[in-house]
Amino acid sequence: MMTLHDNAAFQGLLDAVRQGGVDVAADSRKATPGGVFVAMAGSKDDGARYVVDALEKGVAFVVAAPGQDLPAGATARLVAVDDPQAALGALAAARFGTETMAMPVVAVTGTNGKTTVSYLIERLAQAAGHTVGVLGTVAYRWPGVVHDATLTTPDCLAIHENLAAMARSGCTLAVMEASSHALDQDRLAGLSFAAAAFTNLTQDHLDYHKDMAVYFEAKAKLFRRYLARPETAVLNFDDAWGLKLLREFPQAIGYGLTVPPTGFARLLSGHIQHHGREGQELVAAYGDDSYAVATPLPGRHNAQNVLAACGLALALGWPVETFAALADCHGAPGRLERISNPSGRAVFVDYAHTPDALENVLSAAREFTAGRLFVVFGCGGNRDRAKRPLMGAAVARLADVAVLTSDNPRHEDPLAIIEDVKPGLKKARRAILEPDRRRAIELALSEMRPEDVLVVAGKGHETYQQIGDVKHPFSDAVVVRELTGCA
The missing domain is CATH 3.40.1190.10 (Mur-like, catalytic domain)
Structure with missing residues (x-):
């Protein structure tokens, strides 16, 4: 296997990039005339399928794994490398001067x-x-x-x-x-x-x-x-x-x-x-x-x-x-962040979206909860399904009231996601199912007493609810403030 350092053709290309005026792209849609296109195999697609598209954009160089061919009549130069991703890193470092x-x-x-x-x-x-x-x-x-x-x-x-x-x-x-x-x-x-x-x-x-x-x-x-x-x-x-x-x-x-x-x-x-x-x-x-x-x-x-x-x-x-x-240093936004509100209720938002993260955050909240601990949470769509009941079980162990709702369902049915979580909630002290996230937060707030604590988990700093491919404006912190009369 030839290293990039020993690849004379690639080293010559690096020198050309260092001199300026030569752009580098790994997405054929961003390829430019006289530039370099790096064809890499990805987790979902293979850049080799888009070499012709890059050539049509006028690239002067194509960097690809051995075995890649250019169509007849192509004027671009083909540079074969054993590791196209490493080549992209070297080209990026040369292009932007980070080397x-x-x-x-x-x-x-x-x-x-x-x-x-x-x-x-x-x-x-x-x-x-x-x-x-x-x-x-x-x-x-x-x-x-x-x-x-x-x-x-x-x-x-x-x-x-x-x-x-x-x-x-x-x-x-x-x-x-x-x-x-x-x-x-x-x-x-x-x-x-x-x-x-x-x-x-x-x-x-x-x-x-x-x-x-x-x-x-x-x-x-x-x-x-x-x-x-x-x-x-x-x-x-x-x-x-x-x-x-x-x-x-x-x-x-x-x-x-x-x-x-x-x-x-x-x-x-x-x-x-x-x-x-x-x-x-x-x-x-x-x-x-x-x-x-x-x-x-x-x-x-x-x-x-x-x-x-x-x-x-x-x-x-x-x-x-x-x-x-x-x-x-109060850390990152949306990480066990207390949301001030006129009612003075202890409401926190957190990004916890794994079983362990929920365990950590709710254990911390449990330590300073004099009354009941409410938790509003859901599981993201088109993500690891195996963790869903585990997240439910973490909430069941530590919360007094679990409110299961939606969290970025993406291309899944929110109710199907909830069904995946429900087995983990079998031992919950009390569980409420409410697919509408705003309504779920409202339900929890409406039942809170002064000594209670509410953790709204899953989104943290996020400002959207993704349904399908569309990100709809939604912030847990903003919703809490609105529902408590702060906004």
């Missing part, structure tokens, strides 16, 4: 916690004197710029383009959420990360990854392929899959709240001293030193998120004094 970029990039991966950790590390980086850009689930943003996020991790070309824009605008650090889909599809090609954290691995996306082992292999790619130095990995030893990675990379920093595993030199071990609705205080031990860390974020899962961020700070060599900055 020589001084700005370090930090990544966070895991089923849950990526967004919160990205906000926490952003705050620590600011305390360390950095100007920060972030690519993640909520938005792609840097000082003066905010773009709505269409994907947690954008496509390869968009990643490089955004990182280059951050660097040009004066950012000295970038933080990225790395999704399992992006890792599996090598959207991070062409990048080398200064540090990376693994939060956890729990059931999700098994509609895409066939089982948990395959899901893990996608996540592990971040550390095996894209991390510059294994000692800057930060891995959750409380999670079985995180401990598996720590054993693979023993020089990494391990973090957690349980008894630390033996045989590892660099462990960040946390202990929760005080906790409540308004946050918590931790003591984090690293080596022979201990540090007090305060956060306004409640819940054991957020204590782990705080440790992940502190571990990244240690991996990057930032002073421990930066930890104090977390005391005023």
